[in-house]
Amino acid sequence: MNQADLSKLVSALRIAVKPKPRLFASPEGPAGRLRKLKATVTALVKYERIELNYPRAEEAQGYAERLISDAIRNGDCHKHTMEMADYWLDEKQLIHKLFKVLVPRYKEYNSSYTKLVLGPKTYPGYYAGTAILELKGNPFPALQPATQNYHYWLHNVLLDEAKREFRVAKAESNTNLSEPVASKN
Amino acid sequence: MLRRVVLQTFRQGLAQSFFKRNAASLSESAVTQHPIETSEEASEKSGSKQKNGDESGNTVVVAPPEFRFMYPEFLPDPTMERRNKLKEKLERMDMLQRRSIIEIPEFYTGSIMAVTVADSNSPNKFARFVGICIQRGGSGLQAWFILRNVVDRQGVEILYEMYCPLIQKIEVLRLERRLDESLLYLRDALPEYSTFPFEMEAERRLNNSVVPINPIKVKLRPRPWLERWERQNLQGVEDLNLPQRYYDRAKEVAKPWEKYDLMLQYRKTIPAEEQEKIYAEVHSQLQQQDLKRKIKRRRGPSSEQ
Secondary structure, three states, X not given: OOOOOOOOOOOOOOOOOOOOOOOOOXXXXXXXXXXXXXXXXXXXXXXXXXXXEHHHHHHHHHHHHHHHHHHXXXXXXXXXXXXXXXXHOOOOHHHHHHHHHHHHHHOXXXXXXXXXXXXXXXXXXXXXXXXXXXXXXXXXXXXXXXXXXXXXXXXXXXXHHHHHHHHHHHHHHHHHHHXXXXXXX | XXXXXXXXXXXXXXXXXXXXXXXXXXXXXXXXXXXXXHHHHHHOOOOOOEEEEOOOOOEEEEOOOOHHHHOHHHOOOOOHHHOOHHXXXXXXXXXXXXXXXXXXXXXOOOOEEEEEEEOOOOOOOEEEEEEEEEEEEOOHHHOEEEEEEEEOOEEEEEEEEOOOOOEEEEEEEEXXXXXXXXXXXXXXXXXXXXXXXXXXXXXXXXXXXXXXXXXXXXXXXOOOOOOOHHHOXXXXXXOOOOOHHHHHHHHHHOOHHHHHOHXXXXXXXXXXXXXXXXXXXXXXXXXXXXXXXXXXHHHHHHHHO
16 A cells, blocks of 8 residues: 655546556657656647647646646646746746746636647558647637537427426326325325 | 735744744744745744634635644555545544543654553553654554664664544654654664663753754665665765765666656645644644643642642
8 A cells, every 4th residue: 555645735636537548659769758647738838739649648638737727727837837838848938928827827727727639540551540729718729619419409309208208207106196185084 | 814814823923933943844944834924923832723714705714734743643645546535524523532631742754652542461561662863754544653663772662543542642742853754864864863761751852843853864884784775865964975886886776867757746745725724623622622721730639639
């Protein structure tokens, strides 16, 4: 049994975090893994929407969320947060963007700060395919339409009517059940 | 209402973060954020219950921030595969129940403690051991700590499980912290650093609100050692005076990127929101138990008369 580490206070992430990280074998080993993820996180903060392979996107999503949540929790005067931002963002003007643009944007959010959407598989086979990783609130047009259901579509109208009829029938049957009991007493 | 509380507390929170229990780890530098600051205002010296109003007007109980250092075993094991909210809740209930019977005082690695255990094989039926706490770990009812002492020139270490029903009494003779979280290097240090007399009496603390940090630098015996101490970035050890090749090899083998691995840190910690929830749940009962014991201690000598 392990005791939780107390040295840092971290915010809860609002994405699904898997128990084990992906290893991403590279000639440099674990250092290479972090170097590649660093490039992905930098690109995400720079372009706000990137298309890449799904495994890397999922790992980078975790790191990006951690970076933004730390920045929101601690602000830019916190030494450790600044060191992390300095490491994870290769271009130094992006550190300014993180604290001056992204933190105010995401301060009041109750949901995650990034969105991961599955993209096309360019060739057949059993592999995860591409994914599009984007920061929420980006200026581009939405990838998926905002609402899927409109109440004035025919099937929704019919369903709403059916639900109303069911409720009415149920209420009537309840009153029928209670009346004979009352009359007995 | 909430904003005004925050403005009032900022100055006090800053002052108190210097003078209060020095609970923040040596690596943390800045004052912590919003929800924890508001609890620091009213907590003062004894860490009393703080009621904040949230937006709906209901009072929200918040435990003082140093609770996570005083009672680290209430936090669950961060390994995700083993998390189970029901199990953790039941464990916390059992821990509080045990704490209502036995006083398990606040202690840190580096504190000198005395533990009395029920032992059917000893002539007195109790066995008492005094030692310095070199490590503590485990979560929930399996929380443990290791006490080390040198008895008749033989180093002895005993691992005690804090919630074991055989334990009769846990006393803290000297409450202090060291520069490291784990003092396993005392095994390779000169024996005088691990020797404490069994007749040692509990020391009275001059300042109740701050836990002192003992900045002692321990001298190690000549090599061979049990572990490669030069690779562990120890603060509480004197200069190891090793040949340069040891330090070169330590650099080759080091993993400097782990410091920046945010997800690795995340998987080893319980998020702050969860910590607050857990301590808000248990802290009122812990405070009540503490109060009752204080009253008993004050009444004790007078009731005997």
